[in-house]
């Protein structure tokens with residue numbers, strides 16, 4: 481399934497809190513977690529409130545994003561570290577990875593939350609230029625500290641490889657940056673010397689007219705749009721065969737005329 485974009489709400493832990501250490505970070509990795517909290521209402525918003533509260537500050541604990549089945553909350557800029565990997569003050573998990581928590585609240589849809597997280601990972605691999613190339617950037621909390629986290633993904637057969645596949649499919653569907661500028665002018669179209677209702681555009685030194693219109697003129701057919709179109713060209717008549725039929729007809733007429741004389 482292809483995720484459409486998910487809303488990201490920035491709700492940062494205030495500067496100066498014990499769980500916002502503020503060490504500059506050029507992120508190399510993305511660390512995936514699952515919250516371990518199945519309680520009703522333990523969604524992304526609830527975790528944002530938790531991270532801004534005194535319990536998380538005292539721990540101290542923090543991470544960058546929490547993802548549920550509807551929305552994503554961002555708690556820290558991706559250029560600052562959080563305390564989520566359990567590998568110490570100078571551990572590569574805590575100091576070089578972006579932490580993502582996936583919600584497992586029982587009133588949420590877990591597979592949708594995981595799909596949203598896969599979308600977020602794909603987005604980050606494009607946005608954060610310092611990250612190692614995918615999938616080299618991908619870590620489980622388990623990889624840093626040995627904790628069984630993300631527990632639900634890890635507990636499922638092929639859970640991790642399927643999560644990476646979901647990221648990959650988001651990478652494939654990611655649209656290239658739009659490069660089209662504005663159209664220079666609209667161009668009229670004439671067919672066999674007659675002006676028609678269809679128009680074209682002149683852009684970047686070339687004229688463009690709708691493929692369905694152009695192909696339709698010669699009796700072909702265009703279907704599909706979006707990722708690709710299919711063009712069915714008209715069957716070209718065999719002119720040699722036509723010529724020989726014509727020759728034999730002429731001969732018959734000649735013979736018939738000769739018979740009449």
Ligand SMILES: [Zn+2]
Nearest residue numbers: 513514621629
């Ligand atoms: Zn974890």
